[in-house]
Amino acid sequence: MLDINQIRNDFPILQQTVNGKPLVYFDNAATTQKPMQVIDRMSRYYKNENSNVHRGVHYLSQVATEAYEASRTYIANYIHASDPSEIVFTRGTTESINLVASVFESFIKEEDEIVITSMEHHSNLVPWQQLCFRTGARLVVVKASVDGELDTREFEKALNDKTRLVAIAHISNVLGTINPVKEITRLAHAAGSVVVIDGAQAIAHLPVNVADIDCEFYAFSGHKTYAPMGIGVLYGKKKWLEKLSPYQYGGEMIESVRFDKTIFNSLPYKFEAGTPNVAGALGLEEAMRYIAGFGVDEIKQYEDKLMDYATGELKKLEGMQIIGTAKQKAAVISFVIEGIHAYDLGTLLDKMGVALRTGNHCAQPLVESYGLTSTVRISLAMYNTLEEIDIFMGALQKAVSMLR
């Protein structure tokens, strides 16, 4: 059992009031809050260890380099990568996906196909769409059912010998659906395609095992998993990372430079041009240690309890429509209430101290497929409580009565 009070005490930001009301933070799919352990780790780095990493001969540079590389190793083990060199530090999921979409261009030709799903975040949609525009390849979209589920048979139909790449979210940021990424990877491999998984919403809520999924690439952000903003990871199978050309050029990523030629550094440095976000990497390691301390399975179980309770309470409201009713869901509930605009609800709930999100959640094609322009979304984390759901429901009912 998780001791939620203890956990809440680790998050200083949760203690504050907003508009005179205790903060209820239900916008975790946008970004999670940071525990003291993470904040302290970053602060300790800047107080005692700050130095530029790699190649420095002095003491601090070695301390910083060792800490940075130890973070890489920890993260590699955490997601079951086979080697730390398969972990490329980036700014976040968006950069990770753009990196692949950019350097994968040389493997794509006209007539090829890239398969995505209708529930992708713009960050796992636009990079592939633009890659298709650049190369003349075709973007194939597998549509989710009205419940927000992907039918693997539909996926099979979309795959053929022209398919070069399949890009799919592990968990939908709008619907909360947990997609069968392992099965889809198996199908994609059978068609000879590589698989890129957008793990932004999964990393804090599910055990992630890239060896088990067997995907070629897996991207996630630190800030959605209790770590700082500005740090993220691209996991790539060594075989693939070696094949790909560098994404950006500059310091760190070179082995030797002459005016007539440059030899690039080995993995993963080949993809890490410029001074990296060392404090961010250390913060990410600390966040993962923090989660591991409780156990992701335990966290998932607790968050499921919160989600089921909130879903049940929401369904009692008149005119309620839950958007995304897949059997396998995690931590996210989107909804609309008949005759009431999401923006109005969000505005009034904010006045009552509840932080949630309204809009299209950077997944415009998906939201529009439901005939909507926006939804209200609550997204939960390990520090949320049943009591907070009650506060939220009370505030929601008040808002609805004001708007009806």
Add this chain to the structure above:
Amino acid sequence: MTIQKKENAIVEEFRLFDDWMDKYAHLIELGKELPLIDEKYKTNQYLISGCQSRVWLFAELDNDGKIIFTADSDAVITKGIISLLIRALSGHTPKEILDAGLGFLDEIGLKEHLSPTRANGLVSMIKQIQFYARAFQLKSRIKK
């Protein structure tokens, strides 16, 4: 009545409400009133898209050289704020509109709705109002 006087009247009107709930309830009432725009103008041509709520704005010049604004939104709170803006600005000359400070929204505690990050279309709406005013101003100068 000058725009400033109308703004002052709105500030006075909102002074009646002690807490945010009454204030918003009033705003919602204003928003629920009859459509503020002819349905035929609720088309993409007059749409100002904010990603959160949509706003439609139409402007025409009357015989006295004053601009008449009509507008609507799909979100009722946004619409309530629009009705305040229209009450203050509609029926004035382009110059008067361009000179208006619109400080009243801040004074009645609705400034947050004018933040570009809320993406509710209000900031773009005010820009569009000023754009109309400038365009009508230019048009009348050319005529002269």
